[in-house]
Amino acid sequence: MTDLEIQQNRQLFLDYCHQYVHREGLDKLLNYLEHTDFFETPSSTKFHLNVRGGLCKHSLNVFETALSINKCILLPKQKSGESIFSEPLSEESIAVAALFHDVCKCNMYKVTERWRKDEHNKWESYKAYEVSDDFPFGHGEKSCYIVSHYIRLMRDELLAIRWHMGMYDVGEAGTPNRFSFYAATDVSPLVVLLQMADMASSHWFEETFQ
Ligand SMILES: [Fe+2]
Numbered sequence: 576m577t578d579l580e581i582q583q584n585r586q587l588f589l590d591y592c593h594q595y596v597h598r599e600g601l602d603k604l605l606n607y608l609e610h611t612d613f614f615e616t617p618s619s620t621k622f623h624l625n626v627r628g629g630l631c632k633h634s635l636n637v638f639e640t641a642l643s644i645n646k647c648i649l650l651p652k653q654k655s656g657e658s659i660f661s662e663p664l665s666e667e668s669i670a671v672a673a674l675f676h677d678v679c680k681c682n683m684y685k686v687t688e689r690w691r692k693d694e695h696n697k698w699e700s701y702k703a704y705e706v707s708d709d710f711p712f713g714h715g716e717k718s719c720y721i722v723s724h725y726i727r728l729m730r731d732e733l734l735a736i737r738w739h740m741g742m743y744d745v746g747e748a749g750t751p752n753r754f755s756f757y758a759a760t761d762v763s764p765l766v767v768l769l770q771m772a773d774m775a776s777s778h779w780f781e782e783t784f785q
């Protein structure tokens with residue numbers, strides 16, 4: 576990603592935050608993010624958007640996708656009385672959950688040197704990312720912890736961020752984690768909405784770089 580793209584994504588992220596989130600402490604949360612590598616770090620080491628600037632771009636993708644799913648699928652069904660959940664989601668809650676769901680990844684990916692063979696079978700070094708987590712509190716849990724330090728999260732936002740990894744992070748069948756995950760999906764449509772938007776963004780729109 577170029578410096579210009581990273582700058583544009585940063586600006587769009589800040590614009591979305593100010594447009595959709597009107598909550599005490601937002602400026603402090605954004606100030607915290609500015610002092611981390613949030614706008615420059617990748618979204619993963621080996622998978623979707625594993626490039627500089629990937630995490631911010633992924634957060635934008637998840638938010639835009641969540642808004643679209645809500646507008647095109649969930650909301651019309653709620654209006655026609657066909658959804659189990661009758662209360663429409665606020666766009667503020669969608670923004671909070673989507674834009675901040677992966678802040679646990681801040682300051683976690685370090686650049687390292689790896690080696691591979693080039694087309695002439697000669698060794699060459701290349702830059703890659705590796706994980707170095709100084710607060711391994713759990714993926715969704717850590718995002719909840721960080722965001723809650725600055726803004727008050729609603730119950731459905733907490734549940735959505737906590738369980739956004741869906742079935743990838745729920746433990747074995749029959750465990751308390753699995754029961755809590757299922758129960759959370761019954762509390763608010765935001766829980767499944769965030770999972771869907773996260774999966775769709777990662778697998779539909781975000782390239783993996785070798
Ligand atoms: Fe995540």
Ligand SMILES: [Fe+2]
Binds near residue numbers: 633637676677773
């Ligand atoms: Fe994500």
